[in-house]
Amino acid sequence: MKRLGVNIDHIATIRQARKTNEPDPISAIGMIELAGADSIVMHLREDRRHTQDRDLEMARKIIKTKLNLEMAPTQEMIKIALDIKPDTVTLVPERREELTTEGGLEVALNLESFKKYTRLFHDADITVSLFIDPDIDQVKSAHRAGADLVELSTARYSESKTRQEQETNIQQIINAVTTAEKLKLGIAVGHGLTYINVEPITRIDPVAEYNIGHSIIARAVFTGIGHAVMEMKEKINQR
Numbered sequence: 001m002k003r004l005g006v007n008i009d010h011i012a013t014i015r016q017a018r019k020t021n022e023p024d025p026i027s028a029i030g031m032i033e034l035a036g037a038d039s040i041v042m043h044l045r046e047d048r049r050h051t052q053d054r055d056l057e058m059a060r061k062i063i064k065t066k067l068n069l070e071m072a073p074t075q076e077m078i079k080i081a082l083d084i085k086p087d088t089v090t091l092v093p094e095r096r097e098e099l100t101t102e103g104g105l106e107v108a109l110n111l112e113s114f115k116k117y118t119r120l121f122h123d124a125d126i127t128v129s130l131f132i133d134p135d136i137d138q139v140k141s142a143h144r145a146g147a148d149l150v151e152l153s154t155a156r157y158s159e160s161k162t163r164q165e166q167e168t169n170i171q172q173i174i175n176a177v178t179t180a181e182k183l184k185l186g187i188a189v190g191h192g193l194t195y196i197n198v199e200p201i202t203r204i205d206p207v208a209e210y211n212i213g214h215s216i217i218a219r220a221v222f223t224g225i226g227h228a229v230m231e232m233k234e235k236i237n238q239r
């Protein structure tokens with residue numbers, strides 16, 4: 001069974017649009033888990049544009065599956081993560097101006113820093129995932145850094161404009177997956193995946209985990225969060 005991680009940041013995005021107390025991402029967690037999600041993903045950003053510290057603290061207390069905290073490896077976030085103790089941290093690059101995470105980490109050129117981060121989290125019993133572009137050198141570097149898994153960015157794949165471009169991007173993901181598998185790294189994918197474009201990715205067998213946010217929350221506006229999660233869980237396991 002392929003695992004589905006549901007990113008709930010966009011529930012907080014709607015709440016923060018009015019700086020009020022609804023919708024509360026915390027109220028959604030039980031429903032998302034009941035519908036078949038294997039983990040809840042939250043990204044605490046430096047500018048707190050969606051998820052707030054309070055959300056993370058409450059989520060940690062009520063999540064029955066796993067909490068995957070996406071975060072930039074800054075001093076502030078590392079301190080928060082060591083305090084909250086999520087099951088997994090997914091390290092991501094972060095730029096204030098971006099609408100959403102753009103591109104993967106540069107692990108290869110910052111190997112010593114990433115070795116330090118993974119050691120720090122492993123000492124606290126936290127699994128470490130590195131969000132990288134589907135690039136063989138980055139996969140090898142993530143392995144050298146001691147990561148448990150890699151989350152391969154599907155951003156470029158999901159932005160493909162033509163069939164040819166899509167094929168090229170899928171091939172890059174397959175090449176990165178093959179390398180990660182040889183190195184015995186866990187393999188997740190995420191970013192820009194939708195009910196429409198996820199199917200070709202589900203044919204890449206070693207991909208064990210899908211982390212999806214925007215498309216699920218967008219569909220939930222019409223169908224309810226339970227249906228939206230169930231449908232995506234079925235889609236990633238349809239083969």
Ligand code: PXP
Nearest residue numbers: 101131190191192211212213214
């Ligand atoms: N994985 C990572 C590392 C991300 O940064 C994001 C976006 O927060 C996602 C997955 C989910 O992407 P989307 O919202 O496009 O499904």
